[in-house]
Each structure stands twice: as structure tokens, then as C-alpha cells.
Amino acid sequence: MKFAAKKLTNLIITVILVSFLTFCAFQVIGDPVARMLGAEATPEKVAQLREELGFNRPVMTRYLEWAGNFLRGDMGISYSYKLPVSDMVIPKLGVTVALTLMAFVMTCVLSITIGLYQVRLKSPAVDRAMTVVNQIVMSIPPFFIGILLTCLFGLVFHLFTPGYYVSFRESPAGFFGYLFFPALSIAIPKISQSVKMLRSRTGEELEKDYIRTAFSRGMNTGAAVNYHALHNAIIPVISFLAVSLAEMLASCIIIEQIFSIPGIGRLMLSSISSRDFTVVLAIVVILVLWVIIVNFIADMIYPLIDPRIKVNR
Amino acid sequence: MKKILKSDNWYLKCGIFITGFILIVILIGQFWTPYDSGYMDGAARLEGPSFAHIFGTDNFGRDILSRVIEGTGTTFLVSFCINLIGLLAGTMIGAAAGYRGGLFDDLLMRICDAITAFPNVMLALVIIAVFGSGDLNIIWVLGILFIPSYARIVRSQFVQQKSCNYVQMAKLMGASPLRIIFVHILPNIYSTLLPAATIGFNNAVLAEASMSFLGVGVSANKPSLGRMLNEAQSFLVGGAPWYAAFVGLAIVLLVMGLSLLGEGLQKEQLRGKK
Helix, strand or coil: CHHHHHHHHHHHHHHHHHHHHHHHHHHHHCCCHHHHHHHHCCHHHHHHHHHHHCCCCCHHHHHHHHHHHHHCCCCCECCCCCCEHHHHHHHHHHHHHHHHHHHHHHHHHHHHHHHHHHHCCCCHHHHHHHHHHHHHHHCCCHHHHHHHHHHHHHHHCCCCCCCCCCCCCCCHHHHHHHHHHHHHHHHHHHHHHHHHHHHHHHHHHHCCHHHHHHHHCCCCHHHHHHHHHHHHHHHHHHHHHHHHHHHHHHHHHHHHHHCCCCCHHHHHHHHHHCCCHHHHHHHHHHHHHHHHHHHHHHHHHHHHHCCCCCCCC | CHHHHHCCCHHHHHHHHHHHHHHHHHHHHHHCCCCCCCCCCCCCCCCCCCCCCCCCECCCCCEHHHHHHHHHHHHHHHHHHHHHHHHHHHHHHHHHHHHHCHHHHHHHHHHHHHHHCCCHHHHHHHHHHHHCCCHHHHHHHHHHHHHHHHHHHHHHHHHHHHCCHHHHHHHHCCCCHHHHHHHHHHHHHHHHHHHHHHHHHHHHHHHHHHHHHCCCCCCCCCCCHHHHHHHHHCCCCCCCHHHHHHHHHHHHHHHHHHHHHHHHHHHHHHHHHC
């Protein structure tokens, strides 16, 4: 419990620090006043608007005010759309979270199944073939996998229509159906990485002394893998999967672009190009929170799955 | 050379073969490409592969093969620079942290931990959003984001080597810390650093390609693999799937060559230890 409390304090400090740094970074370049007024900017008008928006006050005050509002769900007003940022971000956040979680579930289920299948294989030829295929799949970046899947399942087999996103309100089944292939293209690189990891870890474990002892007691390879090696080999894979949840969010930004899913990544990119910094700031802080919380959870489950680790309790 | 051909390290062999092939193509591409990569042939738009255009042409009638060769060169060069920044600065920071230890070490490593917790592409996007895009910006932003991973590796090696006898001897003989770091310890961790640098290179290629795929990479007038793939994507439905296929193939080959090379080197190094 002490461990959890210590981690939690660390987490809160990181969140405050990171959000403050991001806030400052966007204040340095993010003076939107001239852009908002456009051609009719006179020095008086600029000064007046700066006063209205409160840009003349010290950074610390503005940060505290912004953070307070943020916690209450008020993320400010978008410069270019003149809409509350929370109204723009929160519906899209749901889509991205759904996509990431789908990809995560797929990764966990498929990588453990495929990994266990390969580890328990009896035939070295099939094992070698799987390793080669895995190595090739691992080299395909997620965005190219997305394009390949669009081509194969969208244009050849017509399992989904590329570019015709179905929202959850229209039809939940259609929504999850449309997200299936995007989620798969986020999951595939992670699956191949974790399968490879499980395979090589099991190989390493099998060379260790306790396995040799098991063999000397008359155990065959299958049983040694099942009862001994797997227990040790699967621990790093599970923690890899937990940490990869954070990276999947980054792949989401790219994959949403390919499958034209109106998620948070697309909103972020379009806000970056229109230099709409209140939106970018809100999204960045949400993404950062996501990453920090996911890493916190990963840290917490680590001692649970590996009883050998007692982290400074 | 003979040693490599004879070895049973297939990762290393395939890696050297693929990376070597790509390097030769890039080198040739610096002096000669089938067509000028910017030349637009209005009469031959979105043509399929033929003898005149082996990879076909894009929507402006430009030869895809020439553009892929030049794009690979751009991606390679940008990733090389990114990696160089990361490697040099990472080695300096890691060496300083590992050699000195104490609070200084703790502080640097906490910062590195904080940076590596976030996905590279996401951080790079945010920084590019703040400072604007451009060839040099993408290089230094990604370069800085690559520093922590190298710093960590170098630091852990330095912590190990610091207590070795040869370092103690050098200290007794009155060698300055700088001399110990550069002349004594660095050559000894070279074999660990080389595979790490290759894998880092691989990550740099992926990061660069993702960034230019999102349209925030190198400037638009240079052919770059990520950007080309992004353009090719809109012609998937229009009946030019080979455009995306060939560009994607180039990225896959580049990444595969480097990752195999990195793994092969790592295996070789582990074998050396045994």
C-alpha cells in the first residue's frame, strides 16, 4: 500500500509538472490575438482583446485558473471554431478510447494465443516458418498495415467501406464493425513483437539450470515448457503489453488518419495546422494523462504478476 | 567477409544483404535515377508498371521508381542525422551520469524516464506544433527524443565498467576523468553500442516515415517515403494500388534490413560474451 501511495504522489507531481510545461510552451508561441483579428488588427484592438482574454496577467495565475477550469471540465474556447473545447474533444475522445481498447484487447488475446501456440509447437520447421513470417510482419509500419488492410478487406473483399465511418449513435454494430480493421492494424505490429518476445524468452528459459533439472527428472520438453518455462517467460510479455497501451494511442493518431475516423488524433492534427492552440493544449494534456495513468497501472500490476519483485515496500 | 558468409547467424547475413542493397541503390540514386524525380509527364498519369516506368507513374506523371529511390535517400539521411544527434548527445549524457553518479545521475535519469514514458511520435507532433515544421526542425526534435534511450544504455554500461580493474588502474595512474571516459571506457562499450545504434536507426526510420506520413516531416518539395505513401493512399480506390504498394515495400525493406542487422549484431555480441 505504501508503494502505491508513493507511486501515486509521483504520478500527481508528474501530471502537474507536465501540464505546466505544456501550458507554458503554448503560451510562448500561442499568442492568438493577431491571428484572431486578422487584417483588421490595430494596436488598440490587439491590446483590448489581450486584456479581454487575460493575456496580460502572469503565467502562474493563468495556469492555476486554466487547471482549475480544466478539472471542472471547462477547457476554454476554441480560437477558430468559437466553440467550447470540451464539446469538441469529449465526443471524439470516446471514439479514440474505443479504438485503443479494441486494439488492446485484440493484442492481448491474439498475442497470447499465437505465442502459446508457437511455443508449444512440436515441429521445428513450422516454428522456423512462423519466426520468418513474424519477422516480416514486424517490419511493416502500422500505417502501411492500415493501407494493406484497406486494400484487401475494403476494396477486394468489400467487408467494409473505406472512408464511410458509422457513428455509435447511428448503429453500435456498424461502429464496432468499422473500427475492427483500424484496431487490427494497430494491434498487428504489437502482436508480432510480443509473440517474438514470448518465443525468445521461452528459448532462453529452456537453457537455464532449473529446466535441466526438470529434464533430468524425466520431464519432456512439452511439460517443461508448460509447467516451468512459460511462467517465467510470460512475465515480461505481460508488462510489455501493459506499457504498449500507451504507444497504441500514438498509433491511433496515424490510423485515424488512414481510415478517416473522427477521433482525437484527427482533431489534434487539424488543430495543429490551423494553430488552434486551446484545442491542441487540451488534447495534449488528455493524452499525457492517459499515458501517465496507463504506466501507473502497468507499474502496479508488475509486482502482482511477478511475486519475486517486492518493490521497496 | 568470409566469416560473415560462413556464420550461421542468419539475422546478420540477411540484414547485411538487405541494408547493403538499399545503400547501393541510394548511392546510385545520388548520381543517376531513371527519370528526374520532379519531371511531370502529363501524358502518362497514374500508369501501371511498364518497361518505361517499372514502378508506374503517380498522379502528376512522375516516375515512381525515381521518386522511391530519392525518397529512400531522404528518409535514410534524415534518420541518420536524428540517430547521430541521439547517439552523440546520449553517449555524453549517459557517460557523465554513469561516471559521476550521485544526485546528478539520479536527476538525469529521472528526466530520461519521463521522456521515454511518452511515445516518440506523439511528443514530436506536439513539439513540431509549437515550433513549426521544417527539415531541420524534424531532425533536431526527433534527435532530442532519441537521446534518453542511448543515455540509459551508455549509463548502465558505465556503471558496470567503472568498477573494473583497468579503470581503477587508470585512475591510480592519474588519468583525468575525460581521458578515462573517452580513451578507456568508451572503446570497451562499443560492442554494446553498435547493435543499439542500429535498432535506434530502425526506430528513427519509422518515426520519420510516420511524421512525414502525417504531413509534418521534411518539406513537400523533396520526395519522402512517408509523404508519398500518404499521397498514394488517395489513389487506392482510383485504381492505382501499385503506387502505395511500391512505396510501402521500400519502407518495409528499409526497416526490415535495419532490424535484422541490429538483431544479428546483438546475437553476435552475446555470442562473444559466452
